[in-house]
Amino acid sequence: MKVLAAMSGGVDSAVAAARAVDAGHEVVGVHLALSRMPGTLRTGSRGCCTIEDASDAWRACERLGIPFYTWDFSERFKEDVVDDFVAEYAAGRTPNPCMRCNEKIKFAALLERALQLGFDAVCTGHYAAVRPGPDGTPELHRAADDAKDQSYVLGVLTAEQLEHCLFPLADTPSKELVRAEAAERGLSVAQKPDSHDICFIPDGDTRGWLAERIDLAPGAILGTDGERLGTHTGAQAYTVGQRKGLAIGRPAPDGRPRFVLEVRPKENTVVVGGRELLDVDRIEGIRPTWAGAPLPEAAAGDWFDCQLQFRAHGEIVPALARVGDGGERWLIRPERPLRGVAPGQTAVLYRGTRVLGQVTIDRARNRALDEAPGPDGERTAEPDRDRPAQ
Missing domain, CATH: 3.40.50.620 (HUPs)
Structure with a gap:
């Protein structure tokens, strides 16, 4: 070959x-x-x-x-x-x-x-494996070394691409x-350290790097009740889960620290609240791909069992998932609330060692946060119409 x-x-x-x-x-x-x-x-x-x-x-x-x-x-x-x-x-x-x-x-x-x-x-x-599925279609699987497994970052590969991959x-x-x-073998790279962080930001200062490329404007920092708590330097410079650099100026009523819960670039606002509101129980994903043949139950629009991973080497959580909107959107319900999930991250679904596929997270919601008012006092809650039957 x-x-x-x-x-x-x-x-x-x-x-x-x-x-x-x-x-x-x-x-x-x-x-x-x-x-x-x-x-x-x-x-x-x-x-x-x-x-x-x-x-x-x-x-x-x-x-x-x-x-x-x-x-x-x-x-x-x-x-x-x-x-x-x-x-x-x-x-x-x-x-x-x-x-x-x-x-x-x-x-x-x-x-x-x-x-x-x-x-x-x-x-x-890469540390990952390509194996034939029941119908001969190539599938992506986890590597033997769980600590080095890179199947998560390869979850975007399609069956057509996997046919031509050698790991x-x-x-x-x-x-x-x-x-x-x-x-x-006499290779000079035997003890070369692994690379990490973002390759095009070698000093690791992502916020400083972005500030040179995105027009940032001051805006409101809001509590979950819609009250203005402070002013930020640019909504796009904040990430969900962030605690430092909020400069709110006065403590929360319960004295506990507040975290970024949501970034709203269109309104140029940042919503903050207690740590417990970072727990996500509903995820919606866009731009999905299957790493092999789609599951039959997914094609039928049924909920299916899977495991969810939303960051490289992150925790693996049992979940239910369903394909919606004609295959353009995946709905994911983790078995327990997850912390640190943000729009833009990639959710990779597994069944055992097999990578089923991936989606880009479009919405990561806490049911309580959905009750938070928007910038005009309007509630942002939407009907949970895609909740699986209990």
Whole structure:
């Protein structure tokens, strides 16, 4: 099989490419140049896709004896990931740029070009597994190492894309074994630290970075009763669950701290309240995709059992879900209230080890918060018409 190995410059992609070579595939390595500032160097373990990573990827390919290329995807990355990130925050949502990068860059733009050039599959160092379903349709499953499992960030992949995905690290029990294997193979990245945080914000100051790209204007900070409690510096700079930086000036009647419950960019207001109102019991998602064949009960519009995960390496919670609006919206009811859920995040649904699919969270609601007045004193509550039968 002719395989294009995506070489990030890290240890996982290097070992994945080595295993593809060992399996007898014809392997070609490619590093994606995503940054518009190629001279930017890594700071500690922050960031990725730097000139240092490109050099590490080239050295790994040289060690493996496979061809190496660098493809410039910086324009596509800016449009599909960076600009999308800014637009989502401007709309009051909290996006996951890694999900968007996997969806739009690594398994859309890269895979599309690979297939055009005659490759059969794209190989990456992700910890996830592709297995055939009952009808032969490929399915996405969790990796053997739960601590490193990356099926969540791959939940955007479709069955058509999974047909051309190769994840050689799927059955590896731990990252330590991958590093040990890299050292045995003489790969210089064996002890290279993992990258983290948002790659295009290497200093980690997301709020400061956004302030340079979004027009922020002062507005009202409201309590759940509609009372004005203070003034914010720009609604889009706040995120659900935030406690610090509210500058309300006077304590809550019960003396407890207040948290951001909702960001309303159209009204330029921020709603705050007690910690208990962060508990979400209803989620509505848009832009859904199935990672394999849809469930029969979903096609029939019935509620189905699943497990919900809404952040990478986050908790896994039993839930009920249903497909609505002709497949354009998914309704999710977790078995127990969840904290820290915000519009813009990705909800990935599982059944056992299998990834069923994903949606972008459009509404994450607490039933009590739905009774909060809007900016004109109007109630924001909507009928809970999609509540599952008890």
